[in-house]
Amino acid sequence: MKKIKDQIEKKVFETPFIDTHEHLIDEYERLACIEPIIPCDDWALLLNHYFSFDLISSGISKNQIDNLFSKNVTPINKWRILKEYWPYLKNTTSGIVFRHTVKILYGINEISEDNIPELQKRYEQTRKKGFYKYIIQDIAHIKHCHVHSPISACKKSEFSDLIFQDIALNGLIRVAIEPYSVPENVKINSLSDWHSLIDWWFSEYNQISKGVKIGNAYFRRLNFERVEANEVEKIFIRKIHLQIVSNEDEKKLQDHLFWYCVDKATEYELPVKMHTGQWAMNNAMNMNWVKDNPSDCASLCKQAPNTKFIFFHLCYPHYEEMLSLAKNYSNAYIDMCWSWSINPLAAKDFLKKFILTVPNNKIFTFGGDDKIVENLIGHAFVARKGISQALNELVTENWITIGDALDLTDDIMYKNAEKIFKK
Numbered sequence: 001m002k003k004i005k006d007q008i009e010k011k012v013f014e015t016p017f018i019d020t021h022e023h024l025i026d027e028y029e030r031l032a033c034i035e036p037i038i039p040c041d042d043w044a045l046l047l048n049h050y051f052s053f054d055l056i057s058s059g060i061s062k063n064q065i066d067n068l069f070s071k072n073v074t075p076i077n078k079w080r081i082l083k084e085y086w087p088y089l090k091n092t093t094s095g096i097v098f099r100h101t102v103k104i105l106y107g108i109n110e111i112s113e114d115n116i117p118e119l120q121k122r123y124e125q126t127r128k129k130g131f132y133k134y135i136i137q138d139i140a141h142i143k144h145c146h147v148h149s150p151i152s153a154c155k156k157s158e159f160s161d162l163i164f165q166d167i168a169l170n171g172l173i174r175v176a177i178e179p180y181s182v183p184e185n186v187k188i189n190s191l192s193d194w195h196s197l198i199d200w201w202f203s204e205y206n207q208i209s210k211g212v213k214i215g216n217a218y219f220r221r222l223n224f225e226r227v228e229a230n231e232v233e234k235i236f237i238r239k240i241h242l243q244i245v246s247n248e249d250e251k252k253l254q255d256h257l258f259w260y261c262v263d264k265a266t267e268y269e270l271p272v273k274m275h276t277g278q279w280a281m282n283n284a285m286n287m288n289w290v291k292d293n294p295s296d297c298a299s300l301c302k303q304a305p306n307t308k309f310i311f312f313h314l315c316y317p318h319y320e321e322m323l324s325l326a327k328n329y330s331n332a333y334i335d336m337c338w339s340w341s342i343n344p345l346a347a348k349d350f351l352k353k354f355i356l357t358v359p360n361n362k363i364f365t366f367g368g369d370d371k372i373v374e375n376l377i378g379h380a381f382v383a384r385k386g387i388s389q390a391l392n393e394l395v396t397e398n399w400i401t402i403g404d405a406l407d408l409t410d411d412i413m414y415k416n417a418e419k420i421f422k423k
């Protein structure tokens with residue numbers, strides 16, 4: 001009989017994911033190299049997301065980072081910039097994601113000065129019309145992706161069976177008039193105009209969206225309270241006339257708009273996806289806010305029992321609290337997107353504990369949370385490796401049987417997502 005580890009690995013690597021969170025732009029926008037999302041069009045672009053945040057953390061200068069992602073620096077000179085930092089980054093998971101991506105996609109086992117021309121050639125050969133489908137479905141073995149667009153609150157997808165756009169609510173809650181929340185020709189003069197604008201986004205896109213996404217944890221605590229419209233009407237007017245708004249008033253206005261949006265999502269039966277935990281961007285993370293995320297999320301679940309809340313990233317590093325939250329609240333779900341690439345050992349530990357602690361229909365195990373499609377290959381590899389290890393350990397530690405582990409795989413990799421995001 002084949003070893004347990006081999007059987008589980010085979011099953012996990014043969015099972016497709018539904019990818020519940022990415023920041024991909026459309027393929028034609030990628031091919032057109034739209035700035036600033038796509039700053040350059042060479043092999044270094046693959047490093048232009050989580051790897052670059054780790055580079056900044058390692059101490060690389062602003063000038064070096066600018067050059068690494070410049071259109072005016074040659075591919076070989078980009079390696080000469082990276083070389084100094086590569087030994088420190090190659091074993092972080094963002095480095096491992098990159099290494100597996102170039103290995104699986106381009107057949108390059110170890111990056112070095114000698115093979116940069118080959119790496120660049122393979123990058124260019126792959127990056128051509130039709131490569132999104134090739135990478136997502138044929139190589140990464142992903143059925144489809146949910147996408148939070150980095151440039152628009154929502155839009156019709158270029159590939160309607162491959163990329164499903166979530167409605168991104170950040171700007172609608174923060175009243176960010178630029179760059180993407182207000183369609184041209186819409187005039188905003190009052191709070192009720194803003195409500196109509198939110199209504200418009202929902203009525204226009206609820207049919208094609210799988211959910212809504214709220215990333216406001218990057219700007220504040222998640223302690224949203226219900227505030228009536230008449231309490232914030234004047235604050236809204238000050239805000240759109242660019243007058244000073246106190247922190248207290250800003251919170252009130254956002255609280256009101258958050259619940260307006262969440263109630264609207266619930267009316268349209270769209271799950272509400274929320275960022276929790278670790279911040280991607282460097283040198284700003286408020287760890288007190290992050291620490292409060294789990295209890296703030298519990299309060300949201302309690303205030304809106306009919307809303308399905310999907311909490312992202314395990315609220316890393318506070319993942320024990322998220323197990324407790326998901327175990328207790330029937331409307332709390334966990335999406336492990338990005339967590340395999342933040343800390344794969346914590347993600348493995350979380351998944352093992354989740355399986356033994358929380359009903360197993362409430363977890364989605366994959367999203368690369370990336371904007372560069374090639375990287376989905378490395379993210380999916382790391383996630384499948386972690387899921388295999390978690391299941392294998394549960395079996396060999398005698399918590400569950402090999403049959404249980406094999407049965408669970410479909411649910412946690414795609415069936416749970418099919419059931420919850422059924423629209």
Ligand SMILES: [Zn+2]
Binds near residue numbers: 021022023148369
């Ligand atoms: Zn994200």
